[in-house]
Amino acid sequence: xxxxxxxxxxxxxxWGTLNREKILHQEARVRVSKFLxxxxxxxxxxxxxxxxxxxxxxxxIDLPTHLSIEEVAKLLKGSSxxxxxxxxxxxxxxxxxxxxxxxxxxxxxxxxxxxxxxxxEEHHRQKSFVEEYEGFIKAYGxxxxxxxxxxxxxxICFAFVRPAxxxxxxx
Numbered sequence: 193x194x195x196x197x198x199x200x201x202x203x204x205x206x207w208g209t210l211n212r213e214k215i216l217h218q219e220a221r222v223r224v225s226k227f228l229x230x231x232x233x234x235x236x237x238x239x240x241x242x243x244x245x246x247x248x249x250x251x252x253i254d255l256p257t258h259l260s261i262e263e264v265a266k267l268l269k270g271s272s273x274x275x276x277x278x279x280x281x282x283x284x285x286x287x288x289x290x291x292x293x294x295x296x297x298x299x300x301x302x303x304x305x306x307x308x309x310x311x312x313e314e315h316h317r318q319k320s321f322v323e324e325y326e327g328f329i330k331a332y333g334x335x336x337x338x339x340x341x342x343x344x345x346x347x348i349c350f351a352f353v354r355p356a357x358x359x360x361x362x363x
Contacts, residue, residue: 199256199257200254201254201296202240202252202253202254202297202299202302203252203261203294203295203296204250204251204293204294204297204309204328205249205251205252205268205292205293205294206248206249206325206328207248207265207288207289207291207293208247208248208249208288208289208325209246209248209286209288210286212247212289212322214246214247215246215247215284215286216244216245216247216282217246220244220276221245221246222244223279223281224244224275224276224281225242225243225244227271227275228242228244228249228251228268229242231268231271231272232251232253232268235267236258237254237255237259238253238256239251239252239253240252240253240254240302241310242309243309243312245312245316247321248321248325251309252297252305252306252309261294265292265294269288273286273287273288293325293328293329295328295332
């Protein structure tokens with residue numbers, strides 16, 4: 193990494209538990225949140241905020257110049273699932289679901305998105321994870337593509353298309 197390279201690329205990452213099962217109880221959620229923050233710092237990934245729900249996670253990171261979005265997602269998901277299982281954070285074997293959402297965030301919206309992530313508990317009293325996730329996909333001009341998974345019903349996958357409109361609102 194060069195001392196003369198600068199970047200500020202805010203990325204909002206969202207991923208869910210396998211089959212979107214609500215298996216992370218309150219104590220587990222707190223422990224996983226702390227693990228994600230500590231692990232990110234150890235990898236020189238600045239994580240402004242994270243929130244672990246029972247069935248999904250939101251993180252807001254400043255993407256470092258030495259890693260791609262895919263590498264960060266693999267690091268965070270892979271290390272946390274390994275840690276959850278190794279430390280028996282929950283009673284059953286744990287896995288994250290396939291894929292993730294990665295959404296760019298302008299500097300002017302970082303504070304707004306941080307408040308949105310911090311308010312997840314209240315937010316999900318009104319809207320399910322699937323409704324929220326599909327809302328982000330649509331707001332960013334992406335197309336939802338359903339892919340049948342023979343064992344687990346349907347899983348959400350992505351097909352990238354040109355944005356229908358600029359700007360997003362998190363409500």
